[in-house]
Amino acid sequence: MNGPKNYLKQKFAVATKYASLGLQNSKAGVYRYSFTGVSDGIYSQSDLRSFDFTPIVVKQVVNPLPTVAFADRGKTYKLCVNTELEDSSVDPIPITLTGKAPFTVSLTVHHEDSTKSERVKIRDIADKKHLIRSIYKGLGLGKHTVTLNSVSDANGCGRTLFREDERVYIFVSDVPYLAPINPKRDYCVGERISFGLNGVPPFEITYDFNGKKQRATTTSPFSRLAAAPGNLTLLTLRDSSSSCLVKLPPHDVKYIHEIPSVIVSEGTTVIQDIHEGDQAEIIFHLKGTPPFSFVYTRSECTARNKCKVVETNVVSDVQGYEYSIFTSMQGTYEAISIEDHYCAVSSTDKH
Numbered sequence: 001m002n003g004p005k006n007y008l009k010q011k012f013a014v015a016t017k018y019a020s021l022g023l024q025n026s027k028a029g030v031y032r033y034s035f036t037g038v039s040d041g042i043y044s045q046s047d048l049r050s051f052d053f054t055p056i057v058v059k060q061v062v063n064p065l066p067t068v069a070f071a072d073r074g075k076t077y078k079l080c081v082n083t084e085l086e087d088s089s090v091d092p093i094p095i096t097l098t099g100k101a102p103f104t105v106s107l108t109v110h111h112e113d114s115t116k117s118e119r120v121k122i123r124d125i126a127d128k129k130h131l132i133r134s135i136y137k138g139l140g141l142g143k144h145t146v147t148l149n150s151v152s153d154a155n156g157c158g159r160t161l162f163r164e165d166e167r168v169y170i171f172v173s174d175v176p177y178l179a180p181i182n183p184k185r186d187y188c189v190g191e192r193i194s195f196g197l198n199g200v201p202p203f204e205i206t207y208d209f210n211g212k213k214q215r216a217t218t219t220s221p222f223s224r225l226a227a228a229p230g231n232l233t234l235l236t237l238r239d240s241s242s243s244c245l246v247k248l249p250p251h252d253v254k255y256i257h258e259i260p261s262v263i264v265s266e267g268t269t270v271i272q273d274i275h276e277g278d279q280a281e282i283i284f285h286l287k288g289t290p291p292f293s294f295v296y297t298r299s300e301c302t303a304r305n306k307c308k309v310v311e312t313n314v315v316s317d318v319q320g321y322e323y324s325i326f327t328s329m330q331g332t333y334e335a336i337s338i339e340d341h342y343c344a345v346s347s348t349d350k351h
Contacts, residue, residue, distance in 0.1 A: 028064035032057055066099025066153040069166060071129075076169040080244035081141055085133045089245060092131035093146070093168060099153035101126050106149040109135060109170075113142035119149065136170070144170040173242035176203060178222065178234070180254075187226050187256045188343035194223040199239030206235045226256040260288030260340035264296070264333055282333050284315075284323040288340030292318040295346075299332040307332060 012019070024031050035056040039045045071094035083090055097103050103125040110117045120135055135146065147167045152158035176199025187193055197203050197220035205222055206215045210230035216222070224232065232254040237246045263285040286292045298311040310331065315323060327333075337346035 023060055025062050028062050031060040031062065033060065063155040063157050064099065065157050065159045066097060066103060066151045066155075067159060068095055068097045068103070068105050068148060068151040069162075070094070070148075070168050071096055072168065073163075073166060074168065076171055078243055079136055079139065079170060079172045080175050080242065080246075081139075081172050082175075083136075083244075085136055089243075090133065090136060092133045093135065095130050095132060097125065097128045097130065097151065097153075099151070099157065100155045101128065102154055103130075104152045105130075106151075107135065108147050108149055109139075110145040110147070111140065111142065112144065113140065139170060139172050141172050141174055144172070146170060173244050174199075175242075175244045175246045176200075176237050176239035177246065178237055178248070181221060185253070185255055186342050187254055189226050189229055189256060189259050191226050191256075192223055193226055193232060193254050193256075194221045195234070196221050197237070197239075199237075200241035202240055204236075204238045208233045208235055229256050229258040231255055257289065257342040258287075259343045259345045260286065260292065260338045261345075262286050262292075262294050262335040262338045264335055279326045279328050282325050282327060284325075284335060286318060286321045286323065286338070286340075288338070289342055290319045290321070290340065291316075292323075292338060292340050294318070294323075294335050294338040296333060296335045298327075298329060299334070300330075301332065 012021075014020075021033065023033075035058075037045050037048070037053055039048060077091050077093060079090060095105065097105075102123075105122045105125060107120045107122070108117050109120055122130075122132065122134065145167055146169070148162045150158055150160045176197065178195045178197045181194040181196055197218075201219040202217050203219070203222065204215065204217055206213060207224075208214070209232050210228075213235070226232075233250065234248045234252065235250075237248060238244065265283050265285075284294065284296070286294070293314070293316040295312065295314050297309045297313075299307040299309045301307040311329070334347075337344070339345075
């Protein structure tokens with residue numbers, strides 16, 4: 001016999017006409033077994049020496065056992081709960097294999113919080129370097145330990161013994177979240193937009209205001225003054241306890257509207273002197289989003305320039321941007337408050 005363990009010559013005897021030969025398989029390689037002679041109880045080999053004997057050669061191929069190992073043994077992989085497997089933030093677990101593809105690998109995932117374990121089998125691995133993502137599916141919060149059970153290859157060979165420290169860990173973190181303190185979508189300039197944050201502060205938030213992306217580090221609540229009209233969209237949220245970056249729903253937009261205004265003729269007030277029997281037209285110019293409602297007053301002034309409100313009127317459901325009145329009453333006409341579809345303001349708010 002010759003093979004990976006060099007040449008070996010041996011004799012063996014059997015009591016029947018059938019013989020069993022134990023083949024070598026402790027080391028991978030090609031073995032050749034050459035049967036060079038035979039004798040029995042009547043004829044010895046020396047008696048048969050004058051006869052020609054054609055050696056019988058048996059060839060044996062011993063395939064190596066496949067191997068599998070974690071490329072980063074002992075590493076802890078961090079994951080956010082309910083993260084999509086194809087998300088770029090998910091770090092796949094690389095393994096390396098030897099043998100003949102395709103491979104089948106069996107792993108055990110031990111969930112430390114529940115003390116339960118489950119088997120995961122990955123079939124049809126075509127390459128000797130493989131990235132595992134599927135093992136993350138359905139993992140709950142906490143720490144999980146992943147160990148190797150077995151590997152088999154296309155030669156039909158398998159291995160079940162691995163290093164004691166052949167394992168990796170997965171830590172699944174909860175994600176921070178936010179909720180608007182006021183659920184409304186429409187705001188007015190001058191109002192404050194606030195969100196309650198849940199997680200471990202400080203928080204990092206990215207948001208978009210009128211096409212300009214901005215970033216802020218904050219505690220809870222997160223608040224912004226609506227200083228100008230436009231659209232405010234929160235984009236991402238991250239807290240300090242993990243690397244979890246939460247992509248916020250893009251449809252959750254806050255719309256900020258300009259406060260409405262009203263001009264009486266060409267100013268905030270109009271002083272009208274009307275001759276007896278005549279009428280004057282007073283025009284209110286409205287700015288904002290219809291429908292409008294507004295309140296105006298008429299005041300009369302004495303010779304000492306002391307004015308007194310003698311009439312207050314309410315106008316509602318104005319669909320256009322101008323509103324006219326005809327009056328035969330002289331005095332000072334002033335709009336003191338206005339409300340449009342979204343916002344309201346009065347003369348007292350301006351002071």
